[in-house]
Amino acid sequence: MAHQHPRAPDMLSVEEAREKILALVPVLEAQETPLLDALGLTLAQDAVAAFDIPPWDNSAMDGYALLHRDIQRVSPEQPVTLKVIGHLAAGQTPRQPVVSGAAIRIMTGAPIPPGADTVVPFEETDELARKASGRSLDHIAILSQTSKGANVRPRGEDAARGSLVLPRATVLRPSELGVLASLGYATVKVIRRPVVAILSTGDELQSPGQPPMAGKIYDSNSYSIAGLVKRYGGVPRLLDIARDNLPSMNAMLAQGLAADMLITSAGVSKGDYDMVKDVLAEHGEIAFWSVRMRPAKPLAFGVLRGNGGRPVPHLGLPGNPVSAMVAFEELGRPALLKMMGRTQLDKPTVEAVLEDAIVNHDGRRVYARAFVTKRGATYYARTTGPQGSNLLTSMARANGLAICPEDVPQLGPGERVQVRMLDWDEEGVY
DSSP states (O other): OOOOOOOOTTOBOHHHHHHHHHHHOOOOOEEEEEGGGGTTOBBOSOEEOSSOBSSSOEESSSEEEEOGGGGTTOOSSSOEEEEEEEEEOTTOOOOSOOOTTEEEEEOTTOBOOTTOOEEEEGGGBTHHHHHHHTOOSSEEEEOSOOOTTTTEEOTTSSBOTTOEEEOTTOBOOHHHHHHHHHTTOSEEEEEOOOEEEEEEBOTTEEOTTSOOOTTOEEOOHHHHHHHHHHHTTOEEEEOOOBOSSHHHHHHHHHHHTTSSEEEEESOOSTTSOHHHHHHHHTTEEEEEEEBSEESOOEEEEEEEEOGGGOEEEEEEEOSSHHHHHHHIIIIIHHHHHHHTTOSOOOOOEEEEEESSOEEOSSSSEEEEEEEEEEETTEEEEEEOSOOOTTOTHHHHTOSEEEEEOTTOSEEOTTOEEEEEETTOOTTSOO
16 A cells, blocks of 8 residues: 555544534434334333243144153164044143053144153154054054153243343344244334434425426435435435525424434535525534545534424535435434434444555545455455446445545555445344
8 A cells, every 4th residue: 555645634533423423312212112113123121021931841843742751662673552642732731641651642832741751753653654554543653762851842941931031222123023922012112213304405406206407406315315214214204305595494494303303415515505504503503514534525413403492413414415325324324223222333344355446535534335246255345436426326336335544545456445335234134
């Protein structure tokens, strides 16, 4: 690598900006939620087993419940024949005990009847041969040795009564929903999803679905940011485009202040209309930052006064579409997750071999759009072409952001690069 870049002056590092944002973002309150609606949310209570799971010893196989001492000397040459005294299906309660010389036909999940201590799978009996020859199934021959206790699932094996099964702050995946259902929960207390108002500003914007107009561009930021909010668990609320006049800005902002968080795009650069900044400043404390990152240097963050004086965090993203997405990934996503009670806020990162170059012009951390593949045990990253912050298709072709550090002028082919994986969640899978 060549000479190191000096740090760009008067800029916040990404970490400093993130720390400032997280310090002002609250964790939302808990609410009782139907179990299926709680997927991806954070548990706000300890889940304790009120009973044993399973609540009784039960069979792990379809077979025959019997006393192990009756089959201690069994072999294919010397089978033992037992009297079948009953049949027990899952959901049924045993009506009689198993005594020496007898067995009960049992299905998977059925309670082990009193007296029995072992289940022999039907494949290790002459059941199929008896059926094929038309012989009665009121007796059964055990053909092979089975260890004592085999195929018996003990009571409380999955969760013992009174035990802590899922602690508060657990993020609920499908497996946790199943565990909660097994504990009898139909609803569960979780940190609720934040409602995020999303506002694009600018006279040059028009909404998709309208015929294209001269001098106008379609508003893409609202949809890419709303998609990210939804992907990470929030509830996006798209507002109408705010025009570059005070009545429009104030009307849209009033709607945004009813949400838990407001995200705007454009209006945060030094050359932008002061009106955007002035309107925001009327509703709270807003700081305008230059962050040491490329793309997405201009950023605004603060806390506005919502309905009833309730604090509403506001994140002002740059107007360029790639800048808006990268800034949200690095700074908006952690804030959203914190509001949901998450403690793991980092995207997974892999080390990859770079297949082309990333140039750092001015001492900022570069987030290059890249496509990562894995060949053998090694990850490889190739940038997705021209990296202009207006080129939204470069994000569509990427599955990661390859990071060139602030003090590194260039990373070349063959060098190792850290890549923030866009389509993986914090557990490494999306």
